[in-house]
Amino acid sequence: MTDTEPDMKSDINSVAYGEEWSALWEQDYGTRPDTDDAVRTVADLAAGRPVLELGVGTGRLAVPLADLGLPVHGVDNSPWMLAGLRKKPGGERVTTTEGDLVTTTVPGRFGVVLLASYALFALTTQEQQIDCFRNAAAHLEPGGAFVVEVVSPQLLEADICRPVKISADEVVLLVSTAADRITQRLQTAHVYLRHDAPVKILPWDSRYAGPPEMDLMGRLAGLELSARWGGWDRRPYTAASAKHISVYTLPEGPV
Numbered sequence: 446m447t448d449t450e451p452d453m454k455s456d457i458n459s460v461a462y463g464e465e466w467s468a469l470w471e472q473d474y475g476t477r478p479d480t481d482d483a484v485r486t487v488a489d490l491a492a493g494r495p496v497l498e499l500g501v502g503t504g505r506l507a508v509p510l511a512d513l514g515l516p517v518h519g520v521d522n523s524p525w526m527l528a529g530l531r532k533k534p535g536g537e538r539v540t541t542t543e544g545d546l547v548t549t550t551v552p553g554r555f556g557v558v559l560l561a562s563y564a565l566f567a568l569t570t571q572e573q574q575i576d577c578f579r580n581a582a583a584h585l586e587p588g589g590a591f592v593v594e595v596v597s598p599q600l601l602e603a604d605i606c607r608p609v610k611i612s613a614d615e616v617v618l619l620v621s622t623a624a625d626r627i628t629q630r631l632q633t634a635h636v637y638l639r640h641d642a643p644v645k646i647l648p649w650d651s652r653y654a655g656p657p658e659m660d661l662m663g664r665l666a667g668l669e670l671s672a673r674w675g676g677w678d679r680r681p682y683t684a685a686s687a688k689h690i691s692v693y694t695l696p697e698g699p700v
């Protein structure tokens with residue numbers, strides 16, 4: 446390690462978004478079929494107002510939002526993910542702050558605060574998730590929206606080992622441990638098997654929460670649920686939806 450390299454953080458999820466996983470994340474998840482729909486939906490909700498993305502990562506959403514002319518500020522605690530953002534064409538248009546999305550405050554008020562890609566569940570206690578809602582609400586202008594994308598907990602798979610990528614020279618497996626139904630904790634890991642490299646295991650710790658619990662977190666933060674979709678194309682949310690996008694609005698007048 447040199448003076449210019451960032452320190453490795455100690456908890457499991459910080460390691461997950463360390464140098465190695467940041468590069469693999471960009472390769473495996475940096476491009477997704479629903480990204481354009483996500484950008485369009487967030488831009489519609491922003492309606493020209495500034496956007497704050499918590500857990501901005503490599504700017505998969507933030508960069509195209511900035512390309513649309515929206516002022517975009519991103520917060521992330523992984524210097525490696527932020528370095529990936531800065532390397533992208535147009536990445537310089539996104540203002541960034543390195544810090545924890547639960548506690549970091551940035552100047553200004555935003556029309557949309559965005560928390561995409563299940564990052565809410567990377568906060569492994571209920572307290573942290575409540576504080577994340579509160580931090581998001583504190584950055585909203587009246588009428589602004591906190592937009593959260595999470596996997597549907599009812600479809601979370603525990604005790605599995607399944608391939609997510611199979612090619613002649615690489616197999617990637619997703620494994621998960623038994624879910625703890627009391628604490629709502631689930632540990633998963635991506636296992637990389639490559640012909641020319643040692644086996645790599647990248648663990649991820651999560652705490653899932655169902656829609657009613659999230660709605661309560663919203664209410665504790667002074668927010669009201671205004672929409673819930675089963676995808677970024679704004680399809681209806683049903684019990685079979687793999688994920689949901691929930692929109693929590695800060696009321697215009699006194700609550």
Ligand SMILES: C[S@@+](CC[C@H](N)C(=O)[O-])C[C@H]1O[C@@H](n2cnc3c(N)ncnc32)[C@H](O)[C@@H]1O
Nearest residue numbers: 462500501502505521522523526545546561562
């Ligand atoms: C799954 S990536 C998503 C990146 C981006 N939002 C997207 O959709 O492409 C989650 C991001 O959240 C960041 N993250 C996770 N926990 C965080 C925390 N407590 N504080 C700040 N950033 C966090 C990670 O470093 C990572 O960049």
